[in-house]
Amino acid sequence: AQSVTQPDIHITVSEGASLELRCNYSYGATPYLFWYVQSPGQGLQLLLKYFSGDTLVQGIKGFEAEFKRSQSSFNLRKPSVHWSDAAEYFCAVGARSGGYNKLIFGAGTRLAVHP
């Protein structure tokens, strides 16, 4: 069955520190992979996506993610976290379901940033 696992429910980092959020997926074919961010009280904003090609993808707000097929992972990274990065982050895989390309989401990782 298709699934997405985000092992860390909560992460706290200091402002200026580096960040890595983990994501593992289970999907039979070549996956389409996404990271979304949800700020408090807001909707979901697409940070970055992987469809094919270069396995290191760049996104908005200084985020990047690396697709590692051998590890079924798509971890999100940022070299220096800002206080405004405090939010919930969701990893998702695009999956075909009947006539529809749905998204399967992980449970999310809530990021807190200490000044």
Next chain:
Amino acid sequence: NAGVTQTPKFQVLKTGQSMTLQCAQDMNHEYMSWYRQDPGMGLRLIHYSVGAGITDQGEVPNGYNVSRSTTEDFPLRLLSAAPSQTSVYFCASKLAGAPNIQYFGAGTRLSVL
């Protein structure tokens, strides 16, 4: 360009009441969908539509109805609300035939007492 617009932003219902969550998009996207977000579970697909007049069930459709009379609108109806439907609901839209770049609305926070 408004994108995906959801109304209302907040709603409190009593058990057994009915209501409709509205969703509209102005991007001429063929595909629209509804997700619910619950703590520790991410987002789960309720219903989706691949075009006007065509709808289908997602992972958690029970207790919800949808219709798609126009490309722009995709309302979600709760016929008899239950406390288990307390959640945050997101509407999303995307172009047909493309990988899943889905655009989300700001959400509706629903409490059923």
